[in-house]
Amino acid sequence: xxxxxxxxxxxxxxxxxxxxxxxxxxxxxxxxxxxxxxxxxxxxxxxxxxxxxxxxxxxxxxxxxxxxxxxxxxxxxxxxxxxxxxxxxxxxxxxxxxxxxxxxxxxxxxxxxxxxxxxxxxxxxxxxxxxxxxxxxxxxxxxxxxxxxxxxxxxxxxxxxxxxxxxxxxxxxxxxxxxxxxxxxxxxxxxxxxxxxxxxxxxxxxxxxxxxxxxxxxxxxxxxxxxxxxxxxxxxxxxxxxxxxxxxxxxxxxxxxxxxxxxxxxxxxxxxxxxxxxxxxxxxxxxxxxxxxxxxxxxxxxxxxxxxxxxxxxxxxxxxxxxxxxxxxxxxxxxxxxxxxxxxxxxxxxxxxxxxxxxxxxxxxxxxxxxxxxxxxxxxxxxxxxxxxxxxxxxxxxxxxxxxxxxxxxxxxxxxxxxxxxxxxxxxxxxxxxxxxxxxxxxxxxxxxxxxxxxxxxxxxxxxxxxxxxxxxxxxxxxxxxxxxxxxxxxxxxxxxxxxxxxxxxxxxxxxxxxxxxxxxxxxxxxxxxxxxxxxxxxxxxxxxxxxxxxxxxxxxxxxxxxxxxxxxxxxxx
Numbered sequence: 001x002x003x004x005x006x007x008x009x010x011x012x013x014x015x016x017x018x019x020x021x022x023x024x025x026x027x028x029x030x031x032x033x034x035x036x037x038x039x040x041x042x043x044x045x046x047x048x049x050x051x052x053x054x055x056x057x058x059x060x061x062x063x064x065x066x067x068x069x070x071x072x073x074x075x076x077x078x079x080x081x082x083x084x085x086x087x088x089x090x091x092x093x094x095x096x097x098x099x100x101x102x103x104x105x106x107x108x109x110x111x112x113x114x115x116x117x118x119x120x121x122x123x124x125x126x127x128x129x130x131x132x133x134x135x136x137x138x139x140x141x142x143x144x145x146x147x148x149x150x151x152x153x154x155x156x157x158x159x160x161x162x163x164x165x166x167x168x169x170x171x172x173x174x175x176x177x178x179x180x181x182x183x184x185x186x187x188x189x190x191x192x193x194x195x196x197x198x199x200x201x202x203x204x205x206x207x208x209x210x211x212x213x214x215x216x217x218x219x220x221x222x223x224x225x226x227x228x229x230x231x232x233x234x235x236x237x238x239x240x241x242x243x244x245x246x247x248x249x250x251x252x253x254x255x256x257x258x259x260x261x262x263x264x265x266x267x268x269x270x271x272x273x274x275x276x277x278x279x280x281x282x283x284x285x286x287x288x289x290x291x292x293x294x295x296x297x298x299x300x301x302x303x304x305x306x307x308x309x310x311x312x313x314x315x316x317x318x319x320x321x322x323x324x325x326x327x328x329x330x331x332x333x334x335x336x337x338x339x340x341x342x343x344x345x346x347x348x349x350x351x352x353x354x355x356x357x358x359x360x361x362x363x364x365x366x367x368x369x370x371x372x373x374x375x376x377x378x379x380x381x382x383x384x385x386x387x388x389x390x391x392x393x394x395x396x397x398x399x400x401x402x403x404x405x406x407x408x409x410x411x412x413x414x415x416x417x418x419x420x421x422x423x424x425x426x427x428x429x430x431x432x433x434x435x436x437x438x439x440x441x442x443x444x445x446x447x448x449x450x451x452x453x454x455x456x457x458x459x460x461x462x463x464x465x466x467x468x469x470x471x472x473x474x475x476x477x478x479x480x481x482x483x484x485x486x487x488x489x490x491x492x493x494x495x496x497x498x499x500x501x502x503x504x505x506x507x508x509x510x511x512x513x514x515x516x517x518x519x520x521x522x523x524x525x526x527x528x529x530x531x532x533x534x535x536x537x538x539x540x541x542x543x544x545x546x547x548x549x550x551x552x553x554x555x556x557x558x559x560x561x562x563x564x565x566x567x568x569x570x571x572x573x574x
Contacts (some may be wrong), residue, residue: 032098037075045071047079047093055079055093062095078102099135104170107136116162116182121153129153131163131177138163138175147183194223195262200254203271208248216240218252218266225264227252234269234276234308236294243268275308276349283309283341283351288358293335301327303339303353311351313339320356320363320436321395331355362394366438367431369393375445380422386411388418390426390440398438400426403532406443407494410478410485414443444531466493466533470524471540479511486522486535493533497522501536508537 035049044056057079062071071077080097110117121140123130128141140163145153156179164181167174198220206218206225215228227250232243244250252266283289283305291303291311300314318330331337340357344350370376370393378390378398387401402411405418418424426440466472466488474486474495483498501522502509514520522535523543 032078032080032101035077035079035093037071037073037077039073040071045077047077049079049081049091049093051091053090055081055091057093057095096135100137103133103135107133107165107175108168108170111165111168116164117177118160119163119177120160121157124153133163133175133177136175138165138177140177140179144178144180147180147187191223191262194221195257195259195264198223198254198257198264200257202254203251204254205249206252206266208244208246208250211240211244211246213239216244218250220264223264225252225254225266227266227268231255231265231267231269234272234274236302236304236310238295269308272308275306276346279309279351280344280346283344285341285344287341288338289341290336290338291353293331293333293337296328296331296333298326301331301355303337305351309351311339311341311353313353313355317342317352317354317356320359320361361433362396363431363433363436363438366392366394366396367433370428370431372428372430374428375425376428376440377423377425380418380420380424383415383418383420385415388415388424390424392438396436396438398426398428398440400440400442403494403528404429404439404441404443407446407487407491466524468524468526469543471521471543472524472535473519474522474535476514476516476518476520479514479516481511483511484514488533488535495524495533495535497535497537501525501534501538504538504541 035047039046163177167176339353343352405414430439478485523540
């Protein structure tokens with residue numbers, strides 16, 4: 001090409017042919033070529049690219065930045081040839097297309113190398129924004145603008161900033177970029193630098209950025225740490241907002257740094273003195289202390305003894321008398337209660353407390369106020385197949401066994417005489433404070449019945465004046481598989497003869513050989529706890545045999561046992 005101050009048309013044709021490899025005018029279309037501004041008129045620039053005619057390009061497509069000189073005649077520019085010749089015989093040129101094609105070449109290279117690119121956010125579209133990448137237009141999704149949602153994108157508009165290309169498709173003209181990826185990468189680099197400067201145990205100030213149900217995130221100057229709710233205070237914290245607020249400046253200690261995840265755990269309570277240090281000495285087992293109910297669960301209630309020291313009152317230790325009741329029906333949150341220390345485990349930071357132990361055992365109180373033999377009155381709370389439960393003073397229950405309800409009738413018939421809600425009187429037969437049981441009797445209050453705890457006419461006596469080893473005639477009241485329910489005399493005490501006591505021989509020990517109303521002789525062999533007599537035919541037989549041997553014979557008399565018994569029976573008949 002000739003070197004002249006003003007290149008001729010031929011010079012440009014030679015230059016273009018050289019660029020296009022001699023392809024001719026038909027090879028111009030769809031290519032970026034060099035041209036010269038020959039004139040500027042009516043907002044348009046006439047550009048000669050060596051074709052038959054010049055092309056026109058709007059001056060707006062030659063937008064210049066601050067400090068750039070305006071376009072002038074003679075400037076060398078790059079343009080894109082859309083068509084060699086239009087209907088007016090002019091070449092159709094585009095400066096924007098030229099810039100775009102050049103930008104695509106550059107972007108493809110940078111995308112392949114994973115480099116960041118610079119661009120400007122210039123418009124808003126559905127789902128995101130448009131970004132000018134030096135001529136190429138890219139799409140910036142709304143989720144990729146920043147690490148956190150941005151309410152106002154105004155300050156980011158038309159400002160040069162780096163982006164990361166996520167996806168490119170030149171054939172379709174699609175480019176997707178991300179500003180967030182750049183921020184995250186930068187943040188990760190800064191985070192690594194900051195973490196290298198931190199050590200576990202270090203104490204520093206931070207600003208509360210966010211609060212969740214499980215804790216708070218604290219900004220340590222470019223890096224966040226998690227302050228878990230359990231590390232805020234030694235006392236119970238139900239929600240972090242009870243202790244801190246967003247924007248608060250707090251002093252924290254670095255509890256742990258995870259080098260793999262780069263997570264930082266923080267603590268506030270670690271800067272306070274540990275109240276559990278001397279808890280065993282302050283709260284010895286058996287001590288009665290006062291505390292406040294802080295939390296109620298299905299398995300018990302937590303009681304705060306002092307700031308940072310909480311103990312659990314298990315549901316089984318809440319009440320002497322209220323069993324299987326939800327703790328919320330016994331105590332309420334913020335209620336001040338008196339408790340007894342049952343167990344202290346300083347290592348596990350646990351204290352077991354008892355609410356009922358702070359009150360007297362109601363069975364002990366009842367035993368003191370109502371000794372055996374006392375008469376009490378109460379309401380029938382429940383009737384079971386074996387007896388009646390009676391409500392007694394002190395919110396305790398006593399039981400009347402079916403055999404102690406009435407004389408002269410079976411236990412089932414006696415149970416049928418009473419109903420739930422009925423007021424009855426009974427005598428105290430026994431109180432077992434360890435097993436929390438009170439035995440009552442109602443038939444002992446009937447006319448002629450022995451007083452509870454009395455011994456009858458003599459030591460070892462029982463109901464109806466009977467005493468051990470007495471032989472009496474009894475009447476069969478009921479025949480059972482296990483034996484006979486009998487009554488001494490016509491209206492005496494009722495008792496029982498077990499199957500094994502119906503006779504010495506196995507054939508005699510069949511209850512079904514007896515009938516209701518049948519009379520037989522039996523010996524009193526003892527009394528149950530309610531002074532009800534136990535009878536035995538077998539014991540009577542053995543006693544009579546022994547008496548006969550002592551009275552009518554000896555071991556050296558030569559008489560047989562049959563002879564002795566025969567003689568005894570003979571004299572008895574006489």
